[in-house]
Amino acid sequence: MENRKIVIALGGNALGNDIEEQKEAVARTAEVIADLAQQGLSIIVTHGNGPQVGMIQTAMDHLTLVQEGMKQVPLPTSVAMSQGYIGIDLQNAIKYEFHRRGMDRKVSTILSQVEVSKDDEAFQNPAKPIGRFLTKEEAEKNEAKGIRCMEDAGRGYRIVVPSPMPVRIRELETIKTLMNAGHVVITCGGGGIPVVSEEGKLTGVNAVIDKDNVSSLLASQIDADYLVILTAVEKVAVNFGKENQEWLSELSTKEAREYIAQGQFAKGSMLPKIEAALRFAESGEGRKTLITLLDKAADGIAGKTGTVIHA
Numbered sequence: 001m002e003n004r005k006i007v008i009a010l011g012g013n014a015l016g017n018d019i020e021e022q023k024e025a026v027a028r029t030a031e032v033i034a035d036l037a038q039q040g041l042s043i044i045v046t047h048g049n050g051p052q053v054g055m056i057q058t059a060m061d062h063l064t065l066v067q068e069g070m071k072q073v074p075l076p077t078s079v080a081m082s083q084g085y086i087g088i089d090l091q092n093a094i095k096y097e098f099h100r101r102g103m104d105r106k107v108s109t110i111l112s113q114v115e116v117s118k119d120d121e122a123f124q125n126p127a128k129p130i131g132r133f134l135t136k137e138e139a140e141k142n143e144a145k146g147i148r149c150m151e152d153a154g155r156g157y158r159i160v161v162p163s164p165m166p167v168r169i170r171e172l173e174t175i176k177t178l179m180n181a182g183h184v185v186i187t188c189g190g191g192g193i194p195v196v197s198e199e200g201k202l203t204g205v206n207a208v209i210d211k212d213n214v215s216s217l218l219a220s221q222i223d224a225d226y227l228v229i230l231t232a233v234e235k236v237a238v239n240f241g242k243e244n245q246e247w248l249s250e251l252s253t254k255e256a257r258e259y260i261a262q263g264q265f266a267k268g269s270m271l272p273k274i275e276a277a278l279r280f281a282e283s284g285e286g287r288k289t290l291i292t293l294l295d296k297a298a299d300g301i302a303g304k305t306g307t308v309i310h311a
């Protein structure tokens with residue numbers, strides 16, 4: 001097997017908008033992953049969970065309202081549920097695609113806990129959008145009940161929760177062992193189950209970690225060659241959505257910092273991806289991030305499209 005290691009971070013469009021759509025979307029995602037596996041790459045797959053964890057939390061909140069005396073389900077429990085059902089759909093779809101192509105490659109899903117600092121300022125500033133898009137009126141009703149909402153990159157309003165930086169991936173050794181044994185490993189879903197560690201005891205905390213941030217940490221800790229962030233745009237742009245929009249094929253860390261200072265990347269969408277790419281590029285020599293569409297992943301890795309962020 002070729003020795004190149006990649007971490008693939010799957011965005012919302014790789015998973016669809018609901019449980020039914022997810023089954024269809026992961027079949028296409030599995031084809032893309034199988035194409036890359038056929039090139040002999042070692043692959044770790046991470047994925048988002050913003051819409052899904054919001055849906056689970058809403059369903060659970062509804063249940064606690066109708067069942068008297070039932071305690072509210074903690075957010076890290078909902079993150080764990082999202083890892084489970086998204087992971088198993090992805091795992092089964094990839095396994096089936098390998099089977100269809102006669103490929104002998106194992107696939108595993110590892111539920112993963114990710115340590116954060118209890119002093120992270122993000123706990124005072126909820127900024128991670130979860131759940132469905134809301135109207136302004138719905139957002140105002142939530143705010144009146146103490147549920148924080150924010151405008152999400154011009155696309156409507158969403159509930160926001162704290163999103164601290166990932167510090168330590170607790171299952172790192174298990175992930176490495178399986179990857180070295182040739183498994184495609186699905187892990188750190190939804191950014192990982194957020195926990196704090198105190199005297200050896202892990203306790204879930206009320207947060208959703210950004211999947212691009214945890215993917216960057218994971219990529220640097222497994223010494224990956226490439227972090228591949230698959231999202232809804234083929235390339236990163238400057239002046240995005242404006243008349244003078246310009247698509248970028250390459251972005252040095254120096255240029256990325258300048259563009260961040262100019263406010264070129266929207267908070268809560270493209271900015272965390274660029275910041276994650278910057279941290280990965282600066283964590284070791286030759287580490288590159290590719291940002292592109294799901295369907296363009298193989299072309300992007302071959303240098304034909306996408307935006308590559310490098311030192």
Ligand SMILES: Nc1ncnc2c1ncn2[C@@H]1O[C@H](COP(=O)(O)OP(=O)(O)O)[C@@H](O)[C@H]1O
Nearest residue numbers: 011012231232233236237240264265266269270
């Ligand atoms: N400068 C930019 N270049 C390209 N896309 C941008 C830019 N700023 C904001 N975006 C938006 O960021 C989106 C990707 O973020 P998001 O939808 O949060 O990703 P995910 O695929 O992880 O769910 C793109 O679809 C695009 O609408």
Ligand SMILES: NC(=O)OP(=O)(O)O
Nearest residue numbers: 048049050190210211
């Ligand atoms: N946890 C996370 O970053 O999810 P999204 O990518 O769906 O926002």
